Amino acid sequence: MNLVLFGVLAYVLLQFAVGMYVSRRIRTETDYLIAGRSLGYGLGIFTIFATWFGAETTIGAAGAIYTDGLGGGTADPFGYAACLLVMGVVFAVPLWRRGLTTLADLFGQRFSPGVERLAVLLMIPTSLLWAAAQIRAFGQVLSAASGMQVTIMITAAAVIVIAYTAFGGMLADAWTDLVQGIALMIGLAVLFWVVLADVGLEPLRQIPAERLRVFGGPDTPLLATIEAWAVPLCGSVLAAELVQRVIATRSPQVARNSSLAAAGMYLLFGMIPVTLGLMGPALLPGLEHPEQLLPRIAERYLPGVLYVVFAGALVSAILSTVDSALLVASGLLSHNLVLPLRPQMTEQQKVRLARWGVATFGALAYVMALYAEGVYALVEEASSFGSAGIFVALVIGLFSRWGGAPSAAASLVAGVVSWVLGAYVLGLAYPYLVSLAAALAAYACAALLEGVRGRALGASELAPTTAQSPPARTGASGSAGAL
Structure with a gap:
């Protein structure tokens, strides 16, 4: 076993030990799924950022x-x-004040238990896709560190991640996210500093202008740009993994400020992989597997000990996200689907059920990771699948009383059906925008029909009362008109 692989495995075992130690404080389902709503600024900021x-x-x-x-x-x-x-400015405070345990609870509170169950069936695949992306990336890191086949390393990664997450729960996740977030920032900063010290700024000056266009070239259609931004914004701002971190904080102010601070940290440290990706063709031309760019750059420019630090940073980024995705999927199943059918379950049974859910969904995510084309594609699928209807229904439902259960159900179904048809059957250029439009149109039409039906029922209830009302009493003059 080489030094790097040994260091990575030692780091993972350390995280596992931290998770096991903290998990001893878990007594209830609320402890396991949202850390008893106890996270302060330190844990809140880093668990949102690291996730x-x-x-x-x-x-x-x-x-x-x-x-x-x-x-x-x-x-x-x-x-x-x-x-x-956007989460910090718009959604964090109203979501926290709802007293949720999972995001699906909001569908039950605002609409109906049936809509809640339908939303769960759409959100669980999203979490599985996200978890699969992390497991695949973990396998890429282990493969680059050990020289072994990616498939073998994905298998090893899945075993480690499933065991790590099943015992941890949200409280353990938050503490390990703190460690992982610090390791991530140190590792990326060290890599960036060493690369710049070695090659200078010349690779940056050599970047062609067309590679620096965030919104594409002049020939890029406007709708293509809107589609590219709508997927992360509308598709992820109400992602169950993010919401669960936000509602685990101890106050609405902590929820809002932690989200805003995490946004700044995310952009700052996210620019390091972006910059190295732009420099990549000059540093490592002709790379066969572009997703191994950062590990290959680190392997080339970092000495042994620093490479171990960087590999630990990559592992931190992956572990902090995959445990969130598996925990959310398990919570949606146990809390929103099974618990309503078995309300007599004890807190210990609820926690045990959630842990088994983590193991089951971890195995499914592993299978998906084996057959996926790439990490980035998996994440885009996770952000797109079913999220249009969820976004429309939650935004309208959270901030207004317009529309009821039929409207939300229509939005959820229209969003996922139109996205699947647009992306896989019709091959539309902008399937996510189409799914957003379909979800909004379905919600609006159903809400209007609800209003018409409500007015019709109201009129039918008033009609008998009007017909049976007694004649007006006459005044002293014997005529009603005299009054």
């Missing part, structure tokens, strides 16, 4: 920018940093 700063930011975005320039990495870090900003 959001995943494989797509380090592995996926750097590889996409290596291939396509800034236009290939629109979502990361720019779109997802903006997503955290």
